[in-house]
Amino acid sequence: MKITRSELLDVVYRFYPRGVQKIMRIYVPPNEPVYDDTEEHRRLVEAANRGRAEYPTWEAMIDRLGDRYSLQNESLNLFTGGIDPAYSARIYRPKDLEPVPSLSSRASLSFHVSVLGPYYGVHSRGEPDEIPAVVAEEIEATYPGYQPIPPELGNEVVPDVDMDGVMMGEATIYVCLFSVVWTWVDP
Numbered sequence: 001m002k003i004t005r006s007e008l009l010d011v012v013y014r015f016y017p018r019g020v021q022k023i024m025r026i027y028v029p030p031n032e033p034v035y036d037d038t039e040e041h042r043r044l045v046e047a048a049n050r051g052r053a054e055y056p057t058w059e060a061m062i063d064r065l066g067d068r069y070s071l072q073n074e075s076l077n078l079f080t081g082g083i084d085p086a087y088s089a090r091i092y093r094p095k096d097l098e099p100v101p102s103l104s105s106r107a108s109l110s111f112h113v114s115v116l117g118p119y120y121g122v123h124s125r126g127e128p129d130e131i132p133a134v135v136a137e138e139i140e141a142t143y144p145g146y147q148p149i150p151p152e153l154g155n156e157v158v159p160d161v162d163m164d165g166v167m168m169g170e171a172t173i174y175v176c177l178f179s180v181v182w183t184w185v186d187p
Contacts, residue, residue: 015044016161051115058087061142086112088181112178
């Protein structure tokens with residue numbers, strides 16, 4: 001089944017309030033609602049709680065991938081009580097491990113499984129190898145029914161959403177469904 005822009009925006013707006021800046025209560029006049037008071041934020045917290053409860057499934061999958069690749073789990077914040085919208089990890093290709101302080105020393109592939117809906121993403125610099133396909137196959141085997149979000153939809157900016165690490169007007173669908181960790185690997 002093909003994913004649509006409308007479907008993805010419906011998911012984003014279910015978990016992120018439109019036009020509400022993420023400001024701490026101390027900076028808002030008394031009796032004014034804040035981001036953390038919204039129904040959308042409550043749903044995001046509930047989704048993160050479900051993600052923590054289902055963390056063993058994620059952990060088993062990254063253990064399998066970690067047996068094959070140099071992998072770093074980026075989901076520890078979610079596991080320890082954070083409100084992340086996805087499980088995330090990075091894979092370092094052999095050239096990423098070279099002791100050269102340049103872009104080539106950074107991870108060249110990340111992958112994410114959303115806790116907000118049946119979506120995943122593999123974000124790669126595009127090196128010609130089998131790793132993105134292997135990761136996608138592993139995700140689809142572990143999370144039946146999950147689909148990748150195509151770049152033409154995932155890179156679309158959601159102009160009226162504010163979230164941690166991204167200012168209003170800068171969050172993309174990818175960032176909303178996978179967190180700012182999506183941006184840690186340059187394509």
